[in-house]
Amino acid sequence: MRNRGRRSWAALATVAAVLLGGAGCDAVGGDASGPHSTGTKGRPSPKPTPVWDRSPASLAAVGDSITRGFDACAVLSDCPEVSWATGSDADVDSLAVRLLGPVGAAERSWNYAATGARMADLPEQMERAVARKPELVTVMVGANDACRASASAMTSVADFRADLEDAMATLRQALPKTQVYMSSVPNLKRLWSQGRTSALGKQVWKLGICPSMLSDADVVDATATKRRDRVQARVEAYNAVLKDVCAKDRRCRFDGGAVFDYRFGTAQLSHWDWFHPSKNGQAQLAAIAYRTITARRAVS
Numbered sequence: 116m117r118n119r120g121r122r123s124w125a126a127l128a129t130v131a132a133v134l135l136g137g138a139g140c141d142a143v144g145g146d147a148s149g150p151h152s153t154g155t156k157g158r159p160s161p162k163p164t165p166v167w168d169r170s171p172a173s174l175a176a177v178g179d180s181i182t183r184g185f186d187a188c189a190v191l192s193d194c195p196e197v198s199w200a201t202g203s204d205a206d207v208d209s210l211a212v213r214l215l216g217p218v219g220a221a222e223r224s225w226n227y228a229a230t231g232a233r234m235a236d237l238p239e240q241m242e243r244a245v246a247r248k249p250e251l252v253t254v255m256v257g258a259n260d261a262c263r264a265s266a267s268a269m270t271s272v273a274d275f276r277a278d279l280e281d282a283m284a285t286l287r288q289a290l291p292k293t294q295v296y297m298s299s300v301p302n303l304k305r306l307w308s309q310g311r312t313s314a315l316g317k318q319v320w321k322l323g324i325c326p327s328m329l330s331d332a333d334v335v336d337a338t339a340t341k342r343r344d345r346v347q348a349r350v351e352a353y354n355a356v357l358k359d360v361c362a363k364d365r366r367c368r369f370d371g372g373a374v375f376d377y378r379f380g381t382a383q384l385s386h387w388d389w390f391h392p393s394k395n396g397q398a399q400l401a402a403i404a405y406r407t408i409t410a411r412r413a414v415s
Contacts (some may be wrong), residue, residue, distance in 0.1 A: 116186050140313055169409045171250035171294060173223040176200035177240040177282075178255040181301075182228035186385040187394050190319070193230055199392070199400035200253045201226040206292045208298075208395045210253065210404045225249070233259045234275050237282040245289040252286060252293060253404065255374070257300035259355045262325035266345045269327065283360060283367075295367040296408055298400075299354045299375040302345045303328045306390050309381060316389025324390055350375070371414030373403045 176182050176198070184202060188194035196202050201224040202209040203217065211224035225247050229241045234256055243253055260270035286293060303325065310316045311332045320329040328346045331339055354375055361367040381389070383396030392400060407414060 118345040148382075167368070167413070168250065168294060169411075171214060171408075172219075173247070173249045173250035174201065174214065174220075174224045174251045174253065175244035175247050176228055176253045176255075177244055178228040178253070178298075179232040179259050180228075180230035180259075181258065181392060181400070182253070182255050183230050184397060185230050186387045187397060190387040191322070195226055197394050197397050198226055198228075199226075199397040199404065200228075200255070202397065202401075204394065206394055207401055209397075210401050210408070213401065213405045214251075214408070223249075225304065228255070231259060232256060233270060234278040234282075235270070237278055237284050241282040241285045247285060248290060248293075250293060251408070252298065253296045253298070254282075254357075255267075255298035255400075257350070257357070258303065258325075260353060261300070261303060261327065261346050261350050263327050266327045266342050267348075269346065269349050272349070272352045272356060275353055276360065279356060279360050283364060287364075292366065294408075295361065295364065296360040296404055297357050297367055297369045298404065299340060299357060299370050299372045300350050301377070301379070302347075302375050303350055304343055306379060306384070307343065309330065309379060310384060310389030312381065313386075313389045319388040320390065324388055328389065368407055368413045370403060370407050373407065373414070374400065378405065 178200075180186075180193070180321070182198055182200050184194035184197040186192065186194075187197045197204045197207050199207065199209055201211045201220065203212070203220065209220065211220035214220075215223055225244065227243045229236065229240070232240065243250070255274070258365055260275055263269050283295070284293070307328050309321070310329070317332045320332060328343055354372060358369045358372075361369040377399060379392070379396060379399075383393055383399055385391045385393045385396075
């Protein structure tokens, strides 16, 4: 009986020691050596590697006509050299030039945007971008989803989200650490209100530029106003999707609505169509992107 009692006390002591040892391990963050360990005493804790790199070494751009510099140099023509994302024009000072320098931008930035592209085209563009293994991908798309022949033909919000998530999945499957800059869709109603001051611009609009917003530009009756408000509401819904999808990815930064909120004036609009960004407008977009990417903290 005496021996059995000793064994019982020994067993209890062992259990207590294990429990106390486990508690000590948790208290010091999983390091069983504890605060009095001589093995790590005096060594500084390593600083965590920041998730967001403010100076990526390569860049690929995807999106629509804005990223192609459409109508910034000549009527109904792309002008990628003034692209806010990858252009070489010194007056624009593109994002690629700001991040990589002129030589680096020429060697390590690629533009896969396409005039007329909608969100449904983004997954394929992302596949092409992935092949370059960029450290940063810029995304500016959505205006053409709202700019359709009629308001009823606009891309649904559900389809817009599904295609964006598909594109992001394509990127993440291949490049889990590549960063993403997500631009908001511009304020199309403001572009209409500014551009309609130009007689030339309104003539170019009749060639088929954003009919859902720009058709019958001088008509401001209840029907036209309702149509434009419907398009504007869809743009705002798209921006909510862009923000939400980006927020779920720890290596994605949304611009916080900065492009949508930017008050484009006539100096920032193409003098060919008075709707797309001019060279000056492209420079403003580059500045917004650069501020977002190099900020110490993401915009909420």
